[in-house]
Amino acid sequence: xxxxxxxxxxxxxxxxxxxxxxxxxxxxxxxxxxxxxxxxxxxxxxxxxxxxxxxxxxxxxxxxxxxxxxxxxxxxxxxxxxxxxxxxxxxxxxxxxxxxxxxxxxxxxxxxxxxxxxxxxxxxxxxxxxxxxxxxxxxxxxxxxxxxxxxxxxxxxxxxxxxxxxxxxxxxxxxxxxxxxxxxxxxxxxxxxxxxxxxxxxxxxxxxxxxxxxxxxxxxxxxxxxxxxxxxxxxxxxxxxxxxxxxxxxxxxxxxxxxxxxxxxxxxxxxxxxxxxxxxxxxxxxxxx
Numbered sequence: 001x002x003x004x005x006x007x008x009x010x011x012x013x014x015x016x017x018x019x020x021x022x023x024x025x026x027x028x029x030x031x032x033x034x035x036x037x038x039x040x041x042x043x044x045x046x047x048x049x050x051x052x053x054x055x056x057x058x059x060x061x062x063x064x065x066x067x068x069x070x071x072x073x074x075x076x077x078x079x080x081x082x083x084x085x086x087x088x089x090x091x092x093x094x095x096x097x098x099x100x101x102x103x104x105x106x107x108x109x110x111x112x113x114x115x116x117x118x119x120x121x122x123x124x125x126x127x128x129x130x131x132x133x134x135x136x137x138x139x140x141x142x143x144x145x146x147x148x149x150x151x152x153x154x155x156x157x158x159x160x161x162x163x164x165x166x167x168x169x170x171x172x173x174x175x176x177x178x179x180x181x182x183x184x185x186x187x188x189x190x191x192x193x194x195x196x197x198x199x200x201x202x203x204x205x206x207x208x209x210x211x212x213x214x215x216x217x218x219x220x221x222x223x224x225x226x227x228x229x230x231x232x233x234x235x236x237x238x239x240x241x242x243x244x245x246x247x248x249x250x251x252x253x254x255x256x257x258x259x260x261x262x263x264x265x266x267x268x269x270x271x272x273x274x275x276x277x278x279x280x281x282x283x284x285x286x287x288x289x
């Protein structure tokens with residue numbers, strides 16, 4: 001293995017969580033640019049391994065709860081896209097992340113790109129992981145980074161998908177009022193991670209990835225314009241919204257309003273706005289007016 005403090009020019013790259021939504025999207029983008037034999041994936045089951053193998057991608061079985069499997073999977077890897085665990089409990093997430101980073105360090109991985117989250121400083125799982133990355137994979141100023149943190153905003157798609165479903169069956173339900181939601185599309189977040197792991201930016205190691213903010217009245221107008229009819233927007237309680245209710249309540253309080261230029265800087269273009277995600281969702285599913 002080459003010196004982990006010097007990034008190779010033709011690196012081997014592994015994406016964790018490769019059968020998930022974000023990891024799978026990152027892998028798909030990398031598959032179009034990274035040479036065969038240099039791209040690898042971490043999955044938890046034989047079925048996912050077989051599906052990726054049929055595409056010519058080397059998939060390795062590993063589990064965040066199995067340190068030995070991670071150490072074996074990371075052998076020969078130069079750069080790692082580390083998709084954070086879906087476990088929300090910090091008592092579960094942080095030990096899993098510690099195992100990933102310990103295995104990466106043992107394997108001599110030279111660059112870790114970690115998909116953290118908006119508000120990570122207030123989440124012990126993400127905050128602890130970011131601190132560990134700084135301690136274990138920090139790099140002196142002016143040198144190539146050995147870790148990059150992407151604080152991903154909340155995905156735009158779940159909000160749009162729920163609103164489109166509501167609009168087709170009745171009224172769009174919202175508990176956000178006029179609150180602004182600065183979110184980001186999964187595709188843009190995946191592209192940012194893919195770009196960073198291939199060509200790590202030297203300007204900084206912490207990136208806040210969110211797009212232009214939007215409101216539920218704006219979302220309702222965009223859906224109505226695409227459907228060609230007026231769409232009712234009904235204000236309800238967070239409990240009535242369901243799984244997204246907590247985020248609606250945060251939006252109503254202004255917690256999700258902070259925009260950032262970082263995502264556009266990494267993409268080299270404007271991120272997809274809510275109107276673009278609406279069009280993509282309606283194109284993806286049958287258009288019933």
